[in-house]
Amino acid sequence: MKIKKEVTIYDIAQQLDISTATVSRALQNNPVINKNTRRKIQEAARELGYRQNTFASNLRKQKTNTIGIIVHELNSNFITSVLAGIEKVTADAGYDLLIAHSSESFKKETANVLNLFHKRVDGLIASLAFDTRGLDHFQSFFDKNIPVIFFDRVEEKADNTKVIIDNFKAGYQATKHLIEQGCKRIVIVTASLSRNVYAERLRGYKEALRERQIKFDEKLVLIKDLSEKCGREAALQILQMKPRPDAAFITNDFSAAVCMQTLKEKGIRIPQDIAIVGFNNDAICKIIEPQLTTINYPGMDIGEMAARNLIAHLKGDTDIRQTNTIIAKSELIIRQSSLKKGNK
Amino acid sequence: MKIKKEVTIYDIAQQLDISTATVSRALQNNPVINKNTRRKIQEAARELGYRQNTFASNLRKQKTNTIGIIVHELNSNFITSVLAGIEKVTADAGYDLLIAHSSESFKKETANVLNLFHKRVDGLIASLAFDTRGLDHFQSFFDKNIPVIFFDRVEEKADNTKVIIDNFKAGYQATKHLIEQGCKRIVIVTASLSRNVYAERLRGYKEALRERQIKFDEKLVLIKDLSEKCGREAALQILQMKPRPDAAFITNDFSAAVCMQTLKEKGIRIPQDIAIVGFNNDAICKIIEPQLTTINYPGMDIGEMAARNLIAHLKGDTDIRQTNTIIAKSELIIRQSSLKKGNK
DNA sequence: TGAAAAATTGCAACTGATTGCATTAATTTA
DNA sequence: TAAATTAATGCAATCAGTTGCAATTTTTCA
Structure with a gap:
């Protein structure tokens, strides 16, 4: 041929x-x-x-009509919804997407940023990796005034546009709910506190305790990586604690599911012995037994907001330096795993 | 600034x-x-x-060092593993990835193919959407001798390189296993039979029945879309059937999980009343109760194989027309949901 | 030391589309 | 009908690299 x-x-x-x-x-x-x-x-x-020939065209026009996206992982419901939200908005506006994921590694994230910079994306939407500190690796974008919008995992201090939920409130609500169910010793399983989302959730947790005059106990805070393994570990640690905790707020649904399962294997009844609250409202919440109480994290909305904002920047409707923080609505979804009422 | x-x-x-x-x-x-x-x-x-400036470079070199990927969805464990496998291989070889997803729509798939064609990817790796018929929309790639490799959802008749598992065997093994557990009325929930993977699984199912002289009953075949809703529907249909089936082979883990849950809600015991086998070996298999027997679908391997093969083509090591079918190993993983032994 | 061989470097054409400005053609107006 | 508008098209520079081939420099070897 x-x-x-x-x-x-x-x-x-x-x-x-x-x-x-x-x-x-x-x-x-x-x-x-x-x-x-x-x-x-x-x-x-x-x-x-x-x-x-897109290259000739891009070369001449000096822009690419492409938006870069950096996420920590692809395999979560939350991220998939965010992508769907972004896509919905950008497709209409005629932009293409270039999706990169960092596998939670700062090194890979840096490489991705550089790569997308070389690819000359017109703008960037990013959620940071676990161990990312600072935003120096985005400097090239800032220098060239290429708009970057962060979502979910952001750098709080930094002066950028970000789309997040009120993690403090979410942590507060989850904890308050558990307290209202009569729980007094509430374990919180979360990840590195240098990442805003986790720090804020913990802050909300503390606030709820404080409000109800429950003393905060350092030993009940488990810092993990929110993986499958971590769910198992958390369960085992919980079993070791005495007196035994009567609730666990695990800031990731999948880990919560694994943890719950491990506890069940060891003869703990959920929620009677230990009430559990997860985070994200992934699909698994509804297929495990008992169904998981969790915080709904509206990925689609967040994606749409981020994309809409970015496009406004690109069209020059708003100045890039006119940054702001957009808070999406999140809410507590109560299911069986935390309802101790029957226990009282 | x-x-x-x-x-x-x-x-x-x-x-x-x-x-x-x-x-x-x-x-x-x-x-x-x-x-x-x-x-x-x-x-x-x-x-x-x-x-x-990548554009100037690509323009002059007439190639992009980019591989396009088209998948039906992003939010499955299987696809994520495939992507990871592809990435592992292509990153080493210095290729970039352009990932598009069709949301199971033939129309979007066509648009994606066209888009990646315009973006001049050097090669393509694709898994077809549910309702895709034929490969005419890939003709532009074939015409220009740009290598395309299919995986998972492929067009069987077509003369392309494909990386798949032996779906016939998988269907056969799952069914045989259920028969060995003493099941006689086995429901199979699967998707559109014009899609190779599902047709083959059904063929394997039939073969296992035939071998054990169990009469094939058309009414036990439920053609669905393997979504969450479909799991629920399947469960309700199963409950309507009389005599009641004693097993279900649901060719998707998530649907299987939902189905199982619905059955449990209705007071059916798993596996005593109805044994269940899923498909894919997603993470949920191990966190639901009882744990789900399933077919392991080695996404990572498949991704690696597809990518390796594509790169061989691109480097000119192999002729594009020298197509072949690569079969990855899959296997039955037996867990609680199908073990009726205790029942005998 | 001088010629041949090897190592470096440069010239200039080429990739394909875009766009400011000039030119030409068509139409309107006085 | 000539002048003035308006509409339509073309010229040629430009975007930023890449690469075959020629030219130059350096090294090698007899």
Whole structure:
């Protein structure tokens, strides 16, 4: 099979005996070109099987119509919803997406940022890795005034636009709910406190305790990585504690599910012996036994907000430096795993 | 803040008073350039904050070093593992990935194919959407001899390289296992039979029945979309059937989990009343109660194989037309949900 | 020391589309 | 009908690298 030569606007121009300038304009539907000519050119393009060379175009136009996205992982319901939300907005506006994921590694994140910078994305939407500290690796973007919007895992102090939920409130609500169920010794399983989301959730937890005059006990705070393994570990640690805790707020649904299962294996009844609250409202919440009380994390909304905001920047509707923090609504969803009422 | 002007190889050339040709070669670490010159140029590039213009480069080189990936969804464990496998291989070989997903829509898939074609990916790895029929929408790739490799959801008749598991065998094993547990009326929940994977699994199911002289009953085949809703529906349908089935082979773990849960709610005991086998070996298998027997679908391996094969094509090690079908190993993983032994 | 070989470097064409400005053609107006 | 508008098209520079081939410099070896 012969490989067909690539068709360019020169070929079209030649065939119709007109200039490439006219062809280029016609293909962009520029009204300055005569309607008939335009139609003729577009037809010829179709017939010849012309495809635009994005590189030549990007090179000349000095922009890519592409938005870069950096997330920590792909395999969570939350992230998938965020992506869906972003896609919904950007597709309409005619932008392409370039998705990179850091596997929770700062090193990979840095590489991704650099890569997307080289690829010259017009803007960036990012959620930071676990161990990312500071935003120096985004400096290249800041220097060139390329808009960057963060979501979920953000750098709180930094002066950037961010889309987040009120993690403090979420932590507070979850804890308050557990207290209202009569729990007094509430374990909290969370991740590195240098990551805003986790620090805030803990702060909310503390506040709820304080409000009800329950003394905060350092030993009930378990800092983990929110993996499968960590769910198991947390369960075992909980079993070792005495007096035994009567509730656990595990800031990730999957870990919570594993933890709950491990506890059940050891003969602990949920929620009677230990009440459990997760975080995210992943699909698993509803298929485990008992169903998991959790915080709904509205990924789709967050994605949409981030994308909409970014596009506003790109269109010049808003100044990049006019940064702000957008708070999405989250809420406590109460299911069986935390309802001790029957126990009273 | 002033936006810095972009640094090009011309700037570097000027500063060092050499030609752009030398700069270009040096930045590619071309050994034809003197080591010292190379070092000097690379240093200057770093100092000036030079970043390569990929478009100019791609335009001239006529290739992108990018591999396109089209999947039906992102939010499954299986797909995520495949992506991880692909990434592992391609990253080493210096390729970038462009990931698109079709949301199970043929229309979106077509758009994605076109888009990646315009983006001039050097090769493509794809898994087809539910309702995709034929491969005409890939014709542009075939015409230009751009290698395309399919995995999981493939078009069986088509003459392309594909990486799959032996779905027939998987269906056979799952069914045989259930029969060995003493089950006689085995429901199979699967998806559109025009999609190879599902058709094959059903064929395996039939074969296992035939072998044990169990009559095949059309009414026990439920064609669904393998969503959450479908798990619930399947459960309700099963409850309606009389005599009641004693097993269900649900070709998707998540659906199986939902189905199982619904059955449990209705007072059915698993596996005593109804044994259940899923498909994929997603993480949920181990966190539901009872743990789910399933078919392990080695996503990572499949991704690696597909990527390795594609890269071999790209490097010219193998002819694109020398297509083949690569079968990855899959296996039955037996857990509680199907073990009726205690029942006998 | 001088010629041949090897190592470096540079020239200039090339990749394909876009766009400011000039030119030409068509239409309107006085 | 000539001048003035308006509409349509083309010229040619530009975007930033890459690379075949030629030219130059350096090294090697007799």
